[in-house]
Amino acid sequence: MSVAIQLEGASKRYRTGRSRTLVDLVASTVGEWRGRRAEVHSATRGTVDATIHALRDVSFEVPQGAGLGIIGRNGAGKTTLLKLISRVTWPTSGTVRVAGHVVSLIELGAGFHPELTGRENVYLGAGLFGLTRAEIDRQFDGIVHFADVERLIDTPMKRYSSGLYARLGFSVAIHSRPDIVLVDEVLAVGDATFRRRALEALRGLIAEGRTVLFISHDMWNVRRLCSQILWMEDGRVRAHGPAGEIAERYMNEVNLDAMANQDTALQSHRGGTGEVRFESVELVDEHGAPAATLRMGDTLEVRATYRAVQRVERPVFQVALVDVDTGVVITTASSSPADTPAFVEGEGGFVCRFPRVPLRPRQYVLRLAVMDQFQLASYDLITAGPRFAVVGQGAGVDSLADEQDGLVALPFEFAALGDRAAAGGRP
């Protein structure tokens, strides 16, 4: 299998802070004469190094026809990596070799001009990707059809919605005969239907033997599209390998970090009027051990403590399980008379137990609220509480569930009509 992308010891350094003015130039030149390193004077941190190492000694290869997911925190160097591969920028040291025509979707429709019609912009945008008029003529119907803009193609693009803008940009890019496609979080725009079609188009490109590099925070999309994952951290390659294995390691670490940072998580994303405040929220498994990852069918307990600064009559406690990508899966509330205390005052707590969690393998976040007895106003609201992941049995691409398959697994029995041998199953 031939190599599509090859990086050898590639590093990229940037200067920080202000762009260089004459004053900076003089200051740094004088500094260099006196043998100092480039530095920035910061009022809060004293003197700090003025160069940022966006990438440090990055080496990896991508075989032709592979889907490579690139994951990592913000600032890990993912976008810089794509910019090096697309030749927008050059490595400070090391080499970046690429085979074939690269199309980058770092920003959809970046070359479009709002005063021009969709048709004119298709020619302009595809031209930026290196296509000739004759080639665009051949692709034109496909581009318009994929973006679903037949009706508005002769309208100036300033009349387009932002979703439509992105759709046409994406369509132009993937129809530009790329050998290598670079995708940077662009699928966050547009509606779910478009996201699905875009992912399918990218899968189609991989199937045709094109190479796709895909930056996303959506682990499920990464795993559905990519066979390999490159995990970037602080400008270095943290890990590079089979998608299932790397994704599992990454998610475990993210979840552990999230647990460690639960106190700060409770501080932000906070609402409510404040008569009652949650003091701690904890996720534990059936043995009472802290749980960030559970398997489908495990038991999950939410333990919360609160403090009421004044007496509150008949408060209702709400616990919601929210799918990180699609929204609320289920909301439970202590609204039955037996669950609801007549009043709360001072410190208290509750346990909400979910026996045999039937959630499909995805990432979830907890939302908690203390509300008045009519559930109209909240005393306290934590919109982004602790996170947890449900994992399946395997570690392959299929171990994360597609939102189209639904989010909840119900026990079911399946039988062919007229056949007495019933096939039973638990999902």
Place this chain on the structure above:
Amino acid sequence: MPPTLTDRPARLSRTAYVELLMNLMRREIKGRYSQSFFGAGWAIAQPLATMAVFTLVFARLGQMPSDGAPYPLFAYAALVPWFFFSNSVNTGTMSLVTYRNIVTKTYFPREIVPLAQVGSRLVDFGAAAGLYVLLMIYYGVGVGPWGALVPVFLLLLLLFTLGVTLLTSAVNVFYRDVNPVVQIGLQLWLYLTPVAYPLSAVPAEYRWFFLLNPLTGVIEGLRAVLLFGRAPEWPVVAISASSIITLFVAAAVFFKKTDKYFADVI
């Protein structure tokens, strides 16, 4: 044949390159004149209005000589190439910064951006030159055999404009100081170029200074062959032409040497 690994940027086919340039020019022109009632008519208004003011100030009040030609025609013949140059440089200098969003996000030959700026001004130039023909007819001035040299001077004008624009747009990426310098410089440059007056009106001791300005040879030459129907002053043309070609080559080399850093600093 499968593509091979390379550490050099992919090259566009010549057709794709020219078409991209054309598309960017179209984008510029459309962006400039869309939703304006007079549209490209504004391209004529600028030299025409300046001609009127120059005629009033220099010819009527200042008794400026025009070597025997009607002064309005004399001024207009120089204002059309002048505004082509000054408008190109004016918007060209900021062009890479204006196109920041595509320069930092996609790879394509960077010189296309300033080239498209200059190219888009050719349309304005064409419209203003059309009016010049009408003015010639109105004043009853014919074009002699020397008029055959017009394309040579237009080519020199184009090369000089391209050279300056490539240079200022590239340096402006690194130091935005270039833009204000260019804005002020262009205003002064107009008066230091024989546009409102003939080179013959310049005292002999200052003549060397005007010859340093490559536009002197271009504008004086254009006026000689087009308006006066005589041979240009060959030494002046030679000085201008050699400095223009040197500048253009130097600017092009400088641009291609620096363009890989544009996306980092822009």
